[in-house]
Amino acid sequence: MTGPGGGATAAIVGAGLSGSLLALFLARRGFRVEVFERRDDPRAGGKQDAEGRSINLGLSARGIRALRRAGLLGELWPHTVPMRGRFIHAPGGGTAFQPYGTAEHEILHSVRRDVLNATLVEAAETRAGVRFRFGLRCRDLDPETGTLTLTGEVTGETRQVTADLVVGADGAFSAVRRLMHRGRPAELRQECLEWGYKELTIPPAPGGGPRTPIEALHVWPAHRALIVAHPNTDDSLTGTLFLPHEGEGSFAEIRSGADAERFFDARFPGARELIPDLAGEYEANPVGSLVSVRTSPWSAAGRVVLVGDACHAVYPFYGQGMNASFEDCVVLDECLAAHPGDMGAALRAYEGLRRPHTDVLAELSARNFLELRDGLRSxxxxxxxxxxxxxxxxxxxxxxxxxxxxxxxxxxxxxxxxxxxxxxxxxxxxxxxxxxxxxxxxxxxxxxxxxxx
Structure with a gap:
């Protein structure tokens, strides 16, 4: 391969959080980078979470380190809200606060996904000279040559791109992963939780200010039900309702807004009053799925590699999905620096350093679902x-x-x-x-x- 300083090229599929951050790191290392994304530009202000994904994230130490290394932490800090612990709303109506740690810095920071994604894309494009191409879907990949085949979502036009390094940052249902593993010995363990989720909004109080203490992650644990709410800078909170897909008290059973109101009255005392448009939002917002992915290998042909959810999607209950994906970018960048001129060695080192630990994170995230659902009532x-x-x-x-x-x-x-x-x-x-x-x-x-x- 051509050394990074000699103009090596990188093609990243996926302009989400990990793809955009990695583009910035690779460009700073000397790669000429193009990023391809099937959705619209997140800076356009359109609805980017149409697939039901949470629009709020909890930034913690690993993500903070990555953003600081990218030079973006100061720019993002005003868009975050500190979460100093969990504010637990008991089924009986009482509340309790659980601090996240014993030191002042041991807190999380809530940030909106759309704000973070737009900031990363803008920084990669304007500061590092990365080229973003939106509305293009990955249709095929030849790992041996690093050739991607892409199709326009609107035009249907097909184009091919060849790069020294191809990165799959295209999420839990990664096309790059599927194409990279095609015809090769590979393992894929994909699990869907029997629960799903739906977004709800706790708006600011009518006279201004928050309806409930703002500097905390709010949790409503109940029998076969859970609500988690992240704070926003405008004093609103973005709530996420978790329910089973099927059975008693499930999304299949609670069909209408009126059903949702009755369910909230029974399971979440006090929560309904915080969500004035509960019925309308319940009927309008889609149900999202929760998926966990473990796979191997993470790379092929010494030039194709996976990052983020494409290789280790986890359930959101430890708040580490984004943070772990950002840590991937840091480690991959370090491995490229440690193996100049040998891309294959760098990619193998990256997987060796990351995969054992992201497998552990998958186990912890599944276990913390039980903790949030049941343990907070124990x-x-x-x-x-x-x-x-x-x-x-x-x-x-x-x-x-x-x-x-x-x-x-x-x-x-x-x-x-x-x-x-x-x-x-x-x-x-x-x-x-x-x-x-x-x-x-x-x-x-x-x-x-x-x-x-």
């Missing part, structure tokens, strides 16, 4: 979460909750899980020892009491 689990925070305050370097390691550090996901398991074992042993000591103390006291009678 006194025992809430007590354990408080114990983790107390131990972190007492031993700030020696004890870190798993959530802290995942969201507030850039420690690899697998390493964070191993450390959390060691802490769990230590806490279990300490609890058992305390229980045994208490039992022995009780026995000794009883015997002494008998002797003194």
């Amino acid at each position: 006194p025992a689990r809430m007590l354990r979460a408080r114990a983790d925070l107390v131990l972190n305050r007492v031993f700030p370097r020696g004890w870190k909750p798993l959530y802290t390691m995942i969201s507030h550090t850039t420690m690899p996901y697998g390493e964070a899980l191993r450390r959390a398991r060691r802490q769990d074992a230590l806490l279990g042993a300490a609890t058992a020892a305390l229980a045994a000591g208490a039992a022995l103390g009780g026995t000794w006291a009883a015997r002494r009491a008998r002797r003194t009678r």
Whole structure:
């Protein structure tokens, strides 16, 4: 291949979050970059989330590091709202606040997907000279030559593009992944959660200001139902209703806005009053699907590679999908720097560094769905979460909750899980020892009491 400084070319399929950020990194490394996207330009202000995707995201340490490295963090910061913890609305009507961490910086930042995407596209195009082509769908790929076949969504016109590096950043149902794996030994594990989601809006109060505390992620856990709401800079919140696709209390059963109002009255006390247009939004907004993807390999022919959801889509319940995708861009950029002149080695190193940890993230994201759905209503689990925070305050370097390691550090996901398991074992042993000591103390006291009678 031609060295990056010698004018190597890169073609990225997908102008979403990871594709746009990676375009900026590659251009700064000397690649001439073109990005192809089947949808419209996100800067045009049209509705970009027609497929039901959430329009809000939680920015945490990994994403912050990537945006800082790209020189965009300061520009985006005014468009974020700090989320200092979870504000839990109990089924019985009470509320409780759970801080995300013990330090001031251990918070998340809510940002709108459309604002973030438009900022990334603009920065890649104007600062790095990247060319974006919208309205083009990937129809075919020859990995050996790096040749893409693209078709215009409106015109139907076909064109071919050949590049030294082809990147599939085209989401969980990636065309590049399918075409890259065609005729090659490959694995794909794609799981769809039996639950779906629908977007709802909590607008600002009539007189201005928020209807509910704004600097928090709001969570309404209920029986076979869940609402999560992210804050916006205009004092509104974007809510996401999660329900099963089928069965009792499901999207299939709740067909109309009136059905939704009755369901909210029964399952989410107080939430209906925060969503004035609940009936209209429920009927108008589509139901989105939740999919998890694990696959291998992530690269082919030393010139094609996958990033983001194309290789490791996860359920949204740990808030790490975007952050992990941004971390892909950082690691791939570092691997290209570490293997100058050897694209294949760089792509293999990237997969070796990332795939074991994104597999762990998939497991954690599925597990956190159960935590949000059921654990926030469990006194025992809430007590354990408080114990983790107390131990972190007492031993700030020696004890870190798993959530802290995942969201507030850039420690690899697998390493964070191993450390959390060691802490769990230590806490279990300490609890058992305390229980045994208490039992022995009780026995000794009883015997002494008998002797003194």
